[in-house]
Amino acid sequence: MAILSSRLDAAAPEYDARRAAMLARLGELAAEHAKAVAGGGPKYVERHRARGKLLARERIELLLDPDSPFLELSPLAAWGTDYPVGASVVTGIGVIEGVECVINASDPTVRGGASNPWTLRKSLRAAEIALRNRLPLVNLVESGGADLPAQKEIFIPGGQVFRDLTRLSAAGVPTIALVFGNSTAGGAYVPGMSDYVVMVKDRAKVFLGGPPLVKVATGEEADDESLGGADMHARISGLADYLAADEHDALRIGRRIVARLNRLNRREPGAALAAAPPPRYDEDELLGIVPEDLKIPFDPREVIARIVDGSDFDEFKPLYGPSLVTGWAALHGHPIGILANARGVLFGAESRKAAQFIQLADQSRTPLIFLQNTTGYMVGREYEQGGIIKHGAMMINAVSNSTVPHITIVMGASYGAGNYGMCGRAYDPRFLFSWPSARSAVMGPAQLAGVLSIVGRAAAEARGQIYDEEADVAMRQAVEAQIEAESLPFFLSGRLYDDGVIDPRDTRTVLGLCLSAIGNAPAAAPAGYGVFRM
Structure with missing residues (x-):
């Protein structure tokens, strides 16, 4: 067994701050749910x-x-x-x-x-x-x-x-x-x-x-x-x-x-749930893991330790591509593979690691859980020359053509092509849920506003005009406010880009119900992949 050891300090001030922020968001979520119930x-x-x-x-x-x-x-x-x-x-x-x-x-x-x-x-x-x-x-x-x-x-x-x-x-x-x-x-x-x-x-x-x-x-x-x-x-x-x-x-x-339908599942619903050992760490502590500022990374192993059976997780390639955690576990008795973002950015090594891991899951017919907190694939001259496009494409190819069931949980950031590589809505996961801390857009609000500012400044220079700095500040503020509002989980869930915003403490239960539902369908044929650009 490979039991995860938690390093989460529930007595630390930052834990209390994260927990308080999450509870505030959950209060907002409860108020919106109450409107639907009414x-x-x-x-x-x-x-x-x-x-x-x-x-x-x-x-x-x-x-x-x-x-x-x-x-x-x-x-x-x-x-x-x-x-x-x-x-x-x-x-x-x-x-x-x-x-x-x-x-x-x-x-x-x-x-x-x-x-x-x-x-x-x-x-x-x-x-x-x-x-x-x-x-x-x-x-x-x-x-x-x-x-x-x-x-x-x-x-x-x-x-x-x-x-x-x-x-x-x-x-x-x-x-x-x-x-x-x-x-x-x-x-x-x-x-x-x-x-x-x-x-x-x-x-x-x-x-x-x-x-x-x-x-x-x-x-x-x-x-x-x-x-x-x-x-x-x-x-x-x-x-x-x-x-x-x-x-x-x-x-x-x-x-x-x-x-009278003669449709009973191959197991009694809930039977696997009763037999599975619970995680060794308190699910309530999931409230204090995600920072309010999503630019601050967090260790997804702390999440995994609080949702998988017995906190037992066999990590795959732990020393390679450390910004992506991959490995095997069980959840309510269901075998699963997990891909979880550790530091937000996906590099070439993480992309290759993901592609191999997804192929292994397909080979063993093991469902995959994607725990998203990604700002996307790394950019810059060094990374472009190193082949980040083809490496990211390799990961997206694997996700797109994998035929085992996928379930996605958006815990934090879900920006750019990282949303695609980590099985966002466009990549057809069987289920996709978000935490109240989730954010999703083509890029972060500040980055998007900054890009528009640079483009506008270059256009003014090309026309020989003086760039309006006051208008630039106003534009940045308006764009950041718009993108921030449109990346919120309530906005995205309202447009059915997920299947619901959930309390992090319910993650294990929600995943267990989804895996049980998935068990009603016959297994799909093994994947046939397109060309992997090497």
């Missing part, structure tokens, strides 16, 4: 309850196995936009009758559950996770369809929702729709394209065109029930496979459907 606010929540209906999260809780975890995805979707935080839908992974499933639940307290552009992106991400990890998809439907003022951003890309349902079914991944209320217009195709459909009597309404549209289009007089009521669909159209007496009955039927 849905449409007290007025619309009470109106919904007065109709005898359950809230979206209450439906999820009753659907899941008692006391089982629910990994909510993209809870900050739409943050910083004109739409409510959460994007009027709740998505996540939970266990139903012992089967891990993806759940997509409309929140009807937010504009009747209508879909805005961020609702669409969030739902598409949930469907992607279901397909890649072969997890049954359960839609809890109560939505008035598209938010019509935003139709130009929803209508055309929204067709992918229905395409994804058919592709899931074709891949042998079950799709289930529990319809609690309206599922109209294009939304009618959610139950229409699902493998199993449950409708709540006297509540569910599923039709392509409601009574007003039918009147305008055809002149026909019709009521909701005859057009799309649950009883009609159960008796006449055949769209409903099950007619539920009420919401609780619909959730009970949904659980029984999942129980």
Whole structure:
């Protein structure tokens, strides 16, 4: 065994400062999460309850196995936009009758559950996770369809929702729709394209065109029930496979459907978690590791020691390319390989080390965890002449073509091509989560403003003009403020560049749930790599 020894001094002033800064950010995160949980606010929540209906999260809780975890995805979707935080839908992974499933639940307290552009992106991400990890998809439907003022951003890309349902079914991944209320217009195709459909009597309404549209289009007089009521669909159209007496009955039927899918994971969910030895160091200490100033490096082994089983980590090439830590471990009983940035900058040696390590993981079919804190690949004459481009390309080639599952945690900086080499969102990790300390952009705010200043100064000189120094100062300040705001984790998570911002203390649990979900999909074929430039 190779047990990591922690050098973290929890009594040091810098530890207290880092912990305090992280707790402040977590307080901000809790406030934003509370907005998503509040849905449409007290007025619309009470109106919904007065109709005898359950809230979206209450439906999820009753659907899941008692006391089982629910990994909510993209809870900050739409943050910083004109739409409510959460994007009027709740998505996540939970266990139903012992089967891990993806759940997509409309929140009807937010504009009747209508879909805005961020609702669409969030739902598409949930469907992607279901397909890649072969997890049954359960839609809890109560939505008035598209938010019509935003139709130009929803209508055309929204067709992918229905395409994804058919592709899931074709891949042998079950799709289930529990319809609690309206599922109209294009939304009618959610139950229409699902493998199993449950409708709540006297509540569910599923039709392509409601009574007003039918009147305008055809002149026909019709009521909701005859057009799309649950009883009609159960008796006449055949769209409903099950007619539920009420919401609780619909959730009970949904659980029984999942129980009969013959889809149990190869292991009991949670079994590996119970058997795995916990880390030897307190997870609470993760709060005091990342400096508030991300230009100050920190040792990622302190993080690894607090998330892997027994703090047991076999480091690979520990003396070569020291700015990148690589090695083997287990997490909740799942074998993993880890790549973690140690000093921010990636040099040629680190790039070659990463490429070799990724190839070894592919050969042994071991999932990879990327712990990001990188300012990118090193620049400068010496490094360009030494081949940093081709070495960085080698690492990115390996990441791009590796076929084992990848999971990324952005702990600190994630700048430039380092974001790519360390498996950022564009490189298709199965899951990607951020800590509140994370920052991500093409480069740091000060560096970006400095580059623009140099370019502007050179342009003025080329035109024979005197450079405006006062305007330069104002430009630098404005650019730095903009880039700082746009690199914050809430901003990035609001645009679904990650699957959520998490408390560092939850990292081990989140990774364990992701690895368990990944275990539902069959292993992909070994990688076939392109040309490595040597």
